[in-house]
Amino acid sequence: MVKYANAMSSRASHRGARPVENALGRLARACRERGLPVTVQRRAVLEALVPRDDHPSADDLFEAVSRTVPGISRTTVYRVLETLVDLGLASRISHPGGGARFELRRGRHHHLHCARCGCVKDFTSPALEALELPRLAAHGFEVDDWSLHVTGLCADCRGRSRRTSKSRLPNPSRSEKGEKR
Amino acid sequence: MVKYANAMSSRASHRGARPVENALGRLARACRERGLPVTVQRRAVLEALVPRDDHPSADDLFEAVSRTVPGISRTTVYRVLETLVDLGLASRISHPGGGARFELRRGRHHHLHCARCGCVKDFTSPALEALELPRLAAHGFEVDDWSLHVTGLCADCRGRSRRTSKSRLPNPSRSEKGEKR
DNA sequence: ATTCATGCAAAGTGTTTGCAGTATC
DNA sequence: GATACTGCAAACACTTTGCATGAAT
Numbered sequence: 422m423v424k425y426a427n428a429m430s431s432r433a434s435h436r437g438a439r440p441v442e443n444a445l446g447r448l449a450r451a452c453r454e455r456g457l458p459v460t461v462q463r464r465a466v467l468e469a470l471v472p473r474d475d476h477p478s479a480d481d482l483f484e485a486v487s488r489t490v491p492g493i494s495r496t497t498v499y500r501v502l503e504t505l506v507d508l509g510l511a512s513r514i515s516h517p518g519g520g521a522r523f524e525l526r527r528g529r530h531h532h533l534h535c536a537r538c539g540c541v542k543d544f545t546s547p548a549l550e551a552l553e554l555p556r557l558a559a560h561g562f563e564v565d566d567w568s569l570h571v572t573g574l575c576a577d578c579r580g581r582s583r584r585t586s587k588s589r590l591p592n593p594s595r596s597e598k599g600e601k602r
Numbered sequence: 603m604v605k606y607a608n609a610m611s612s613r614a615s616h617r618g619a620r621p622v623e624n625a626l627g628r629l630a631r632a633c634r635e636r637g638l639p640v641t642v643q644r645r646a647v648l649e650a651l652v653p654r655d656d657h658p659s660a661d662d663l664f665e666a667v668s669r670t671v672p673g674i675s676r677t678t679v680y681r682v683l684e685t686l687v688d689l690g691l692a693s694r695i696s697h698p699g700g701g702a703r704f705e706l707r708r709g710r711h712h713h714l715h716c717a718r719c720g721c722v723k724d725f726t727s728p729a730l731e732a733l734e735l736p737r738l739a740a741h742g743f744e745v746d747d748w749s750l751h752v753t754g755l756c757a758d759c760r761g762r763s764r765r766t767s768k769s770r771l772p773n774p775s776r777s778e779k780g781e782k783r
Numbered sequence: 784a785t786t787c788a789t790g791c792a793a794a795g796t797g798t799t800t801g802c803a804g805t806a807t808c
Numbered sequence: 809g810a811t812a813c814t815g816c817a818a819a820c821a822c823t824t825t826g827c828a829t830g831a832a833t
Contacts (some may be wrong), residue, residue, distance in 0.1 A: 425727040433808085442694070443797075445755065456786090456787095456833085457787080457788090457832095458787065458788070458831075458832040458833065459832075459833095460787095460788060460789080460831075460832070461831090462788080465791090474659050474808080475812090479822080479823080480821095480822080485776070492789095493789085493790085494789070494790045494791070495790095495823090496789080496790065496791080496792095496823090496824080496825090497789055497790070499822095499823065499824075500788080500789085500824095501788095504788095506624050512701070515696025515697065515751070517695065517696045517697075517702055518694075518695060518702070519821085519822085520821075520822050520823080521822085521823090533743045535743075536746060542743070544788080545685070548734075552733070553729075554750075554752070559721065560714060560718075560725055560757065560761065561756070561757025562714050562752070562754055562755070562756055562757065563754045563755040563758075563760050564752055564753075564754040565717060565753050565754035565755070566752070566753050566754070567751065567752040567753065568750075568751055569735075569748060569749075569750055570696070570748060570749055570750075571735070571743070571744050571745055571747070571748040572745075572747050572748065573743055573744045573745040573746035573747070574743070574746070575742070575743055576742025576743065579742065579743075579744050630804090636811090637808085637811090637812095638807095638812080639807040639808060639811085639812065639813065640807080640808090641805075641806070641807070641812095641813060641814080642806090643813080643814070644813090659795080659797085660797080660798080661796095673814095673815080674814085674815085675814070675815045675816070676797095676798090676813070676815095677798090677799080677814080677815065677816080677817095678813080678814055679802090680797090680798065680799075681799090681813080681814085682813095700795050700797085701796080701798075702797085702798090
């Protein structure tokens with residue numbers, strides 16, 4: 422499923438090295454501007470977020486970061502993530518059911534949300550890029566950003582059974598009783 | 603699509619009577635189809651949801667419904683809401699930070715999400731209605747529904763101070779006080 | 784040296800689950 | 809009368825907070 426362009430060296434430490442550098446550079450700059458210390462934890466969380474395209478939860482990131490910074494606490498990951506969002510380096514994305522998810526802040530992109538497995542995939546669209554938002558000024562709203570949210574079935578789930586497994590409804594059986602009252 | 607002519611009586615008890623009836627009718631039908639009992643709680647929760655356009659949380663609805671069905675439990679409200687979503691009568695909408703929000707299922711509409719106060723306003727757009735989604739098939743995705751999510755500042759918040767009050771960042775050099783909670 | 788971040792533990796939210804009793808069909 | 813729902817309490821998952829210590833500038 423996840424398929425990396427294999428143009429770079431295949432050494433794990435190289436894959437995505439440039440994006441990581443860029444991100445860390447932006448972090449350093451942002452922190453300096455605000456007078457915030459650049460801590461190992463902040464660097465590590467950001468570094469863990471960069472290569473991911475699966476919108477990890479705070480806990481996912483905690484787990485990942487724990488490998489680089491063994492003693493890090495969950496609390497810190499939460500706090501760092503909030504800071505990164507505040508600094509504009511990351512985004513907290515909506516994810517109905519379960520907790521918050523995060524992603525590195527990139528250019529405009531949209532979300533495909535699978536109703537079955539709950540995964541979220543990104544997609545971009547030059548066509549949509551040109552989309553002119555309706556006169557939201559009429560609503561008195563000051564637009565900061567926007568994106569498209571698409572729900573449906575991801576490729577994987579499309580292949581699998583049609584029956585949704587998470588519904589708590591009983592059997593939608595043919596119990597079509599005749600009307601009584 | 604959902605356009606109410608103001609042709610009805612202005613008595614409070616009448617306002618929105620038709621939509622409520624419609625919704626209850628759909629509930630009865632949906633339940634009958636699935637062989638589910640139409641309980642007072644299900645009717646009450648749906649009835650409480652119909653007139654609202656503020657995307658109430660489960661707890662908001664619990665409070666509202668408690669007035670009509672005094673003994674109802676929070677648990678039941680949660681369960682009923684899930685059922686309503688499963689039945690296609692309501693939607694659970696993403697709401698980063700805080701819990702899930704719900705809305706009556708209507709035609710396509712989009713969300714204005716205020717970054718300051720967290721409120722969510724709906725808007726519709728015939729122009730967007732005609733929007734052709736990019737070839738998502740390329741992603742193997744089967745589209746069920748889609749909507750636009752716009753973030754920014756709502757009319758109310760635009761009027762107020764520019765400083766965001768929820769940031770946990772220290773002073774961005776110049777401390778601009780005057781913000782409470 | 785100052786200021787802010789970190790880690791820990793504990794407290795908070797929001798939501799789900801097991802079970803006995805009960806309403807609806 | 810059978811089935812599924814309701815209410816209660818407890819369990820759960822996720823996130824935040826208070827405080828003492830430790831690190832970055």
